[in-house]
Amino acid sequence: MKLLVRTAGVAAVGGCLAAPLVAQHAPVPPTTWAIEGARIEPVSGPTIASGTVVIRDGLILAVGVNVATPADARVIDGDGLTIYPGFIDSYGSLGIPSQQGGGQGGGQQQATDRSSAANSRYATGLQSEVRASSELAPSATAFNAARSAGFTAALTAIPSGVFRGSSALIALADGSPADLVIHDDVAQHTGFSRGGRFGGGGYPGSLLGVMAQLRQQLLDAAHWRDLNAAAARNPRGTARPVHDPSLEALQAVIAGTQPVVMEANTAREIERALGLAREFNLRPIIAGGREAGKVAEQLRAANAAVLLDIDFPRRTAPTGAARSNPPADTIPESMAVLRSRVEMPRTAGQLAQAGVKFAVVSGDDYTDFAANLRRAVEGGLSRDQALRALTLDPATILGAANRLGSIEPGKIANLTIVRGEIFDEGSKVTGLFIDGRHFKVDAPRSGGPGRES
Secondary structure, three states: OOOOEEEOOOHHHHHHHOOOOOOOOOOOOOOEEEEEEEEEOOOOOOOEEEEEEEEEOOEEEEEEOOOOOOOOOEEEEOOOEEEEEOEEEOOOOOOOOEOOOOOOOOOOOOEOHHHOOOOOOOOOOEOOOOEHHHHOOOOOOOOHHHHHOOEEEEEEOOOOOOEEEEOEEEEOOOOOHHHHEEEOOOOEEEEOOOOHHHOOOOOOOOHHHHHHHHHHHHHHHHHHHHHHHHHHHOOOOOOOOOOOHHHHOOHHHHOOOOOEEEEEOOHHHHHHHHHHHHHHOOOEEEEEOOOHHHHHHHHHHOOOEEEEEOOOOOOOOOOHHHHOOOOHHHOOOOHHHHHHHHHHHHHHHHHHHHOOOEEEEOOOOOOOHHHHHHHHHHOOOOHHHHHHOOOHHHHHHOOOOOOOOOOOOOOEOOEEEEEOOOOOOOOEEEEEEEOOEEEEOOOOOOOOOOOEO
């Protein structure tokens, strides 16, 4: 079955018959689209078995059963298709150049030295003033893999360091960095290891050292706030506080107006993160969360959201001489690996049962993402919960639910188009809309006259 696109009106036919002698200009992309006769999953409301979604000027204009198609719309035949709100990958570093992979900015790789703030009083990796929106420089193919898995937007941040700066929610479209940012300064990001290029020596080089640095910098931020408040009350009688962009960037964090994304995977790391949040009255969001199910009640009590990595462990094929001697399926694996392979797919269901807010994250494994999502459903997550964890729940956690996450009039036209249903074997993402622009995922197919495949 082909994805058929046609023009609703007849004016275009007449235009095709004319043969003007004037210079030809590049075609203008259509701004009005209608997807007719598709299964629609609005997420914010009940499933529509067969309906129409109309897009105009980058926004959703209408959705429903009895929706009229505008005369100027390009029409997509939705037979056999399911339309979802655009999937959101809510943790990663998409669009930020890396030292590996030719600067693709494809995920959790080592960030370049562009992420070092020149005027900071803190070492690289401790600079909370770094902004992901200022680091964006995606290559032409940086988002291809993510789009092929159905993602239309992503939260991106510097992938390494203790204080990693603020993240940005970006559209996975083509264009300049300025065109991509949907929501800037979403959260401050921290990690419990220097990681990336910050590993292999230097302070802090241990978990205790990292925790000490996190605490000290937050205490310094509170002290710097108090110094500035005193200077504002009595400017003539108080020495001018030193300008410190790293501490200034933490003011929204300690005031509780900006959440903190803490990369933590083990139960012990998550407990430490929650303890730090209690001490400084922070708004915690746990990223990774591979053992979050073990501390689900603590997460719920702390009102902490989780950006849950569902890149589940799998058997690694041996390389070199070990490739055939012994065979891969006879190599013993540790009990820890075997246990995590069984337990991790259950984590999403455990969080849902405990009432913890969470979103599922690709972990940069876009090839196996749909299969991993199905494993999470088999592990106890319902399909409705899984769909929300890809759409409306991450939009809510990231403060963008008024613009993304559901198919409703007035919201940004980010849509994921799937032949079949995403939770079924054999389903396939065939196309996307991002900011109202149509992106094909499948290779072009031949179509009949007046149609595009």
